Amino acid sequence: MAMRLSNSAITGLPGSIQGPTYDRAALTTGIVHIGLGNFHRAHQAVYLDDLFSKGLDHDWAICGAGVRAPDAGMRDALMAQDCLSTVIELSPEDASARIIGAMIDFVEVAPDNGPLIARISDASIRIVSLTVTEGGYFVDAGTGTFDPTHPDIVADAANPGAPRTVFGAIVAGLRARKDAGIKPFTVMSCDNLPGNGTVTRDAVVGMARLIDPALADWIALEVTFPNSMVDRITPATGDRERALARETFGLDDPVPVTCEPFRQWVMEDNFCNGRPRFEEAGVTLTSEVHTYERMKIRILNGGHAIIAYPAALLGIEYAHEAIAHPLVRGFFRKVETEEVLPHVAPVPEMTPAAYLELIESRVANPAVVDTTRRLCHDGSNRQPKFIVPSVRDGIRAGISVNGLALLSALWCRYCAGQIESGAEIAPNDPSWDMLVATAQEARSRPRAWLEMSDVYGDLAQMPAFSERFEYWLRMIWQTGTTATLETYIQS
Structure with a gap:
C-alpha cells in the first residue's frame, strides 16, 4: 500500500x-x-x-x-x-x-x-x-x-x-x-x-x-x-x-x-x-545576471517555442519526440544558430554554442515526458518576452529574421485552432478566443496577426520581418507545415 x-x-x-x-x-x-x-x-x-x-x-x-x-x-x-x-x-x-x-x-x-x-x-x-x-x-x-x-x-x-x-x-x-x-x-x-x-x-x-x-x-x-x-x-x-x-x-x-x-x-x-x-x-x-538571463531566455525559452509550434501542428505530443523529428530539429538548429545566438554573449561557465548543445540534450531527455502543448501555452505572453527581442536585435543588426518570422507564422497557424490532421486544439492561452479570431482573419490578411501591438509593437511596419511573416504564413496554409519547414531548412 x-x-x-x-x-x-x-x-x-x-x-x-x-x-x-x-x-x-x-x-x-x-x-x-x-x-x-x-x-x-x-x-x-x-x-x-x-x-x-x-x-x-x-x-x-x-x-x-x-x-x-x-x-x-x-x-x-x-x-x-x-x-x-x-x-x-x-x-x-x-x-x-x-x-x-x-x-x-x-x-x-x-x-x-x-x-x-x-x-x-x-x-x-x-x-x-x-x-x-x-x-x-x-x-x-x-x-x-x-x-x-x-x-x-x-x-x-x-x-x-x-x-x-x-x-x-x-x-x-x-x-x-x-x-x-x-x-x-x-x-x-x-x-x-x-x-x-x-x-x-x-x-x-x-x-x-x-x-x-x-x-x-x-x-x-x-x-x-x-x-x-x-x-x-x-x-x-x-x-x-x-x-x-x-x-x-x-x-x-x-x-x-x-x-x-x-x-x-x-x-x-x-x-x-x-x-x-x-x-x-x-x-x-x-x-551579471542579465547576461545569464539573456542566454537562457533567448536560447531555452525561445527554443521551446521554436520546437513546440511546428511539432504540435504535426501532431507530435512530446518534446523529446519533437526534437528527434528531423524537420523540427533542423528548424530549431538553423533558427537558433543563425538568428538567436548572434545576440547572446557568453557567461563564465558557457559559450552560447555550448549552451545550445546542452539545451538540445535536455529537451531530448525522454524520461521527462514534457508535452508540446505545455510549451505552446500562453504564447501571447511568452512571444513578446522570448522571441520578439531577438527579432528586434536582428533587424537592428541587419541580419536575417527569416526563421523567426516563420516561427511567428507557425504560432499564428497553431492559434487557428486545428492541427494539420484536423483535430481541434483545446484553448491554450488566456487570450485564446481573441487569438483564434485573429488567426482566422490572418489567413486572408496576414498583417492582422502582426497588428497585435501588445505582442509585436511596431513590427508590422518593419518589412524585414512583416514581409517574411506574410510569405511564410501563406505557404503554411497552401502547402502545409512539412513542406514549409523543408523549404526553410534548404534555403
Whole structure:
C-alpha cells in the first residue's frame, strides 16, 4: 500500500528515497512564497532543502501562499501532507525521488488576501518570493513597463485594504510594516522574465503610487528587488506522474513534481533584510545576471517555442519526440544558430554554442515526458518576452529574421485552432478566443496577426520581418507545415 506523506511517515522512508535530514519542527519561517506551482517546488524549495540539510539557516523556511481561488486546492493538498512535496528527478537512465521539507505552512487563500497580508506584515518574514507566471506582472507590451490602467490594478487602487492581485497584497503588507516601524522585506521574483526584479519593482512601486505616493517613495528607497535567472524543466502533473510516485516509489501524493536533473539559479546579491546563504546550496550570486538571463531566455525559452509550434501542428505530443523529428530539429538548429545566438554573449561557465548543445540534450531527455502543448501555452505572453527581442536585435543588426518570422507564422497557424490532421486544439492561452479570431482573419490578411501591438509593437511596419511573416504564413496554409519547414531548412 502506498504511503501518504506526513511528518511521522517520513521517518520510515525506504533507503532509496531521500527525506529531510534536519528537524522540521525546529524550522521557523523567513520566506513567504506566492505561487506554489511545480516549478517553485522543484527549484527554490529544493535549494532551501539542500541548505537546511547542511545544518544552515533554519530560520528561513517557506510559508506558501496564493492569490487565486485555484490556489486553495494546492493548499488543501499540501496541508494534508504537512507541506511535504515529492520531487522526482528523471534522467534518461533512471528516476530518483526525494521528499522536500523546506515549506512548513501555507497561508489561507482568501478573496481579499487578508491572511496573506497579515503574514507578510510580520517582522519574521524577510523575503516575499513569487512565481506567478510571465503574464502575471501587468506589463504593457507596447511600452514594456507596468500598466497602471489594467482593470485589476485600478480595482486594487480603489480598494487597497482588500486587494485581489499579488501586487496589491504586497503593497498592503509593506504599508503595514512601514506604519509599524518594521523593516521591509525583499521582493524576489523567480519567474522567467527579462529583468524580473526590475519588472517586479515597477509593479510594486507603480501599484503603491496609485494608492499613496509617500508609500511609493518609501518602497522605492527601502525595498530591494533582486534580478534572477531560474532554470529547470518541470512538466505539469497528471495521472502519469501520480502513478509514477505510487507505483515506482510507493508514495501516495496527489501533487508530486517531476523534473529534469539539471537546475540553475543565478541571482543578484541585493537583499534589504538579510537572506539565506544561497551560495552554500549552489546558487550563483553575481552582478551579471542579465547576461545569464539573456542566454537562457533567448536560447531555452525561445527554443521551446521554436520546437513546440511546428511539432504540435504535426501532431507530435512530446518534446523529446519533437526534437528527434528531423524537420523540427533542423528548424530549431538553423533558427537558433543563425538568428538567436548572434545576440547572446557568453557567461563564465558557457559559450552560447555550448549552451545550445546542452539545451538540445535536455529537451531530448525522454524520461521527462514534457508535452508540446505545455510549451505552446500562453504564447501571447511568452512571444513578446522570448522571441520578439531577438527579432528586434536582428533587424537592428541587419541580419536575417527569416526563421523567426516563420516561427511567428507557425504560432499564428497553431492559434487557428486545428492541427494539420484536423483535430481541434483545446484553448491554450488566456487570450485564446481573441487569438483564434485573429488567426482566422490572418489567413486572408496576414498583417492582422502582426497588428497585435501588445505582442509585436511596431513590427508590422518593419518589412524585414512583416514581409517574411506574410510569405511564410501563406505557404503554411497552401502547402502545409512539412513542406514549409523543408523549404526553410534548404534555403
